[in-house]
Amino acid sequence: MTSIRPLAKDILRAAALLPLSVARAATALKGRAPHRSRGLLHAGTGILLGAVALVLVGTELLVIARGALYGFVDQGPYDHSWGGPTLAGAWLVHFLASLPVVAGALGLLWFIAHLDDRLGARFVRGERTGAWALPAALLLPAGAVVFVIAWIHQL
Numbered sequence: 617m618t619s620i621r622p623l624a625k626d627i628l629r630a631a632a633l634l635p636l637s638v639a640r641a642a643t644a645l646k647g648r649a650p651h652r653s654r655g656l657l658h659a660g661t662g663i664l665l666g667a668v669a670l671v672l673v674g675t676e677l678l679v680i681a682r683g684a685l686y687g688f689v690d691q692g693p694y695d696h697s698w699g700g701p702t703l704a705g706a707w708l709v710h711f712l713a714s715l716p717v718v719a720g721a722l723g724l725l726w727f728i729a730h731l732d733d734r735l736g737a738r739f740v741r742g743e744r745t746g747a748w749a750l751p752a753a754l755l756l757p758a759g760a761v762v763f764v765i766a767w768i769h770q771l
Contacts, residue, residue, distance in 0.1 A: 623726060626725075626726050626729035626730065629729050630666075630669045630728040630729040631669055631725065632666075633662055633665055633666035634666025634667060634669065634670060636666070637659050637660075637663045637665075638659075640655065640659035640662060641660070651740055651741075651742065654739055654740045654742070658736050658739060658740050661753040662735075662736070664753065664754070664756070665732055665756060665757070668728060668756050671763065671764060672721045672724055672725050672728075673725075675717070675721050676721050679714045679717045679718055680714065680718065682710060682714065683710050683711050683713065683715075684714060686710040687706075694706040697709075698710060724756075731752055731756075732753075734749045735749055735750070735753060
């Protein structure tokens with residue numbers, strides 16, 4: 617069975633990927649990276665993936681606030697709320713609805729950390745990353761842009 621500690625470490629690293637990748641870009645621009653162009657490409661994909669991670673972290677915080685903490689953030693009335701008309705019913709339904717969203721976002725953060733590892737550890741050294749790594753690193757930000765635009769339109 618896998619320990620929770622490495623999983624949590626990967627998720628936290630993904631959440632901090634944007635500033636880490638900006639630092640990588642600065643290091644590569646100063647010429648301190650062994651493969652400057654590959655280092656810049658890795659930093660660039662890291663910046664894109666870090667932006668996606670920030671969207672996921674924001675989604676996590678919102679879902680936790682509106683799911684697990686629903687009774688504290690919405691003072692009612694609950695007549696037209698999911699699970700209403702009581703606070704207990706609305707809170708339970710919002711909490712249960714938040715669980716798959718939280719799990720999915722945590723899974724995507726874990727995937728981002730591993731994708732960044734694959735691109736960094738292998739690509740920068742000139743090793744093969746697999747045909748899927750770079751397209752995935754470019755498609756995730758496109759998906760995040762679509763998600764953010766859809767979210768803004770529903771406000």
